[in-house]
Amino acid sequence: xxxxxxxxxxxxxxxxxxxxxxxxxxxxxxxxxxxxxxxxxxxxxxxxxxxxxxxxxxxxxxxxxxxxxxxxxxxxxxxxxxxxxxxxxxxxxxxxxxxxxxxxxxxxxxxxxxxxxxxxxxxxxxxxxxxxxxxxxxxxxxxxxxxxxxxxxxxxxxxxxxxxxxxxxxxxxxxxxxxxxxxxxxxxxxxxxxxxxxxxxxxxxxxxxxxxxxxxxxxxxxxxxxxxxxxxxxxxxxxxxxxxxxxxxxxxxxxxxxxxxxxxxxxxxxxxxxxxxxxxxxxxxxxxxxxxxxxxxxxxxxxxxxxxxxxxxxx
Ligand code: NDP
Ligand code: OXD
Numbered sequence: 001x002x003x004x005x006x007x008x009x010x011x012x013x014x015x016x017x018x019x020x021x022x023x024x025x026x027x028x029x030x031x032x033x034x035x036x037x038x039x040x041x042x043x044x045x046x047x048x049x050x051x052x053x054x055x056x057x058x059x060x061x062x063x064x065x066x067x068x069x070x071x072x073x074x075x076x077x078x079x080x081x082x083x084x085x086x087x088x089x090x091x092x093x094x095x096x097x098x099x100x101x102x103x104x105x106x107x108x109x110x111x112x113x114x115x116x117x118x119x120x121x122x123x124x125x126x127x128x129x130x131x132x133x134x135x136x137x138x139x140x141x142x143x144x145x146x147x148x149x150x151x152x153x154x155x156x157x158x159x160x161x162x163x164x165x166x167x168x169x170x171x172x173x174x175x176x177x178x179x180x181x182x183x184x185x186x187x188x189x190x191x192x193x194x195x196x197x198x199x200x201x202x203x204x205x206x207x208x209x210x211x212x213x214x215x216x217x218x219x220x221x222x223x224x225x226x227x228x229x230x231x232x233x234x235x236x237x238x239x240x241x242x243x244x245x246x247x248x249x250x251x252x253x254x255x256x257x258x259x260x261x262x263x264x265x266x267x268x269x270x271x272x273x274x275x276x277x278x279x280x281x282x283x284x285x286x287x288x289x290x291x292x293x294x295x296x297x298x299x300x301x302x303x304x305x306x307x308x309x310x311x312x313x314x315x
Contacts, residue, residue, distance in 0.1 A: 002029050002300055007292070008061065010035045010050030011070070019049065019070075022289035030296065047299075049292050052076030059084050066090060066299050068292040070283070072097060072150065074309050075203035075230060089309040090295050092288060098153040100281035104228060105154045105198050108252040108274065109163070112196055112224040113140050117250065117274070137162040143194025145210070146201035146229065147173055147180075154198060166190055170313075191218035196226065203230035204314030211235065216242040222249040228280045231256035236267060243272045254280040 007030055009019055016034040023032050033040040035050075035057070045061040051070040058067060059082040069077060069091045077089055111117065113135060122129050140163055144151045147167030152175060155165050159177045166179040168190045173180040181190035191197070197219060201207045211227060211234040219225075225248060227234050236257060242248040253267065253275045260277065267273055298305055309315060 004029050004031060005046040005296065005300070006031045006033065006040070006044050007047040007049060007296070008033055008035055008040065008045045010048060010053040010057065013037045018285040019289050022286040023293065026289055026293045027296070030293070047292070047296055049288075053080070055080040056082045058082075058087070066295060066305065068092075068295055069309075070288050073202055073230060074315065075232070078204075078309075078311075078314060085311055088305055089311075090291075090305055091307050091309055091315075092283065092291060093149055093307045094283065094287055094291070096287065097281045097283050098150045101150045101200070101228060102153045102157040104254065104276075104280040105200075105226060106157050106161070108226050109142060109158060109196055109198070110161070111274070112226075112250055112252070113137065113163075117272075138164065140164065140195050141166070141193050142196045142198065143168065143190055144178075145197065145199045146207075147175065147178070148200070148202075151198075151200040154200065163196075166193060188218050191215060192220065194223060195220055196224045198226045199229045199233050201229050201233060202315035203232045206314070208232050209235050211239065213238040213241065216248055219248070221247055224248065224250045224252075226252040228252075228254045231259065236265075239273075240266060240270060243270065248272070250274070252276075254278055 009016055009032055011019065013034060013036045016037060020032050023030060042060045043062050046063060046065050048058060048064060049068045049070065058064060064084060064087050067087055067089045069089060072092050074089055074091050077083055142158055142163045142165050144155055144167045147155060147169045151167060155167060155175060155178045158165055165177055166181060167173055168181045168187060170183060172182045199211060211225060216238060239251055243251065250272045253273060255278050261267065267275060295305055
């Protein structure tokens with residue numbers, strides 16, 4: 001029998017049941033308290049599970065042993081200047097999550113490549129237009145900014161459609177059919193060959209606002225930008241300017257600097273932008289709960305944790 005431990009769930013109270021039910025089923029030796037709903041003594045919390053906990057909160061948990069992120073991206077934890085750095089942060093890595101992200105990226109890459117928006121307009125105008133120059137995937141160059149867990153699967157799925165692929169990362173990669181560009185010294189060359197640019201970077205000090213006017217100017221004319229990483233990667237005004245000038249042909253956005261996207265945002269109604277409300281992948285709470293329960297079991301058994309964030313790198 002293992003000693004009981006206590007987990008603090010830091011999510012909006014109305015959604016808490018999505019995780020408390022599977023946590024109770026999966027770990028009978030775990031007491032779960034929900035922040036904002038249950039009374040608890042901060043000194044008694046062993047583990048925390050959340051997405052964007054309020055800054056300073058984790059530092060008040062003096063017995064905290066491990067923090068589990070409900071997301072693959074952990075910027076919501078690292079913006080906290082008081083994050084207790086002696087406590088490991090485990091991010092969510094999951095095959096189904098990567099698969100959904102890949103579906104979204106393939107779908108939007110194909111929508112842009114096949115000019116579906118133009119045919120939507122023809123339909124609205126009841127115009128039968130077949131005289132459209134053919135486009136071959138072999139001629140369309142897709143560039144993936146951030147070719148890690150998710151970016152690699154996106155590349156593999158796009159490779160099945162014969163796109164010309166490249167990835168940009170900090171370290172050199174060897175992925176079949178994907179040209180590797182590494183570091184800021186190779187960014188301009190990578191951008192210059194990317195007709196469709198997909199952002200799958202973690203949001204860090206080094207990548208914030210990487211999608212800006214200078215970046216867009218380095219893309220070929222009529223390039224397309226797909227941002228599925230974080231809103232903080234994109235300078236929204238620069239994107240609108242590059243679309244309005246005619247340099248960029250279109251954009252797909254799933255993430256925004258401010259979420260929910262304010263009604264007043266010009267992005268909502270821009271004719272060259274397709275947007276979705278941060279739903280490129282919707283993770284299964286049961287899988288997230290299992291991920292945390294497995295991590296707790298590893299920690300209790302003295303085994304090394306998996307997918308631990310490197311605080312120095314920021315991801
Ligand atoms: P990984 O950590 O596995 O991959 C990150 C990639 O970015 C790596 O290739 C890494 O390079 C590269 N990278 C990081 N910093 C730099 C830099 N400064 N310069 C160049 N390359 C850099 O992350 P995931 O693939 O799991 O997730 C990526 C992001 O996707 C998440 O952080 C999150 O923001 C977003 N996301 C969005 C979702 C949505 O619903 N919209 C859902 C899930 C994730 P290297 O390999 O050399 O380390
Ligand atoms: C994530 C997300 O980071 O859903 O997993 O945005």
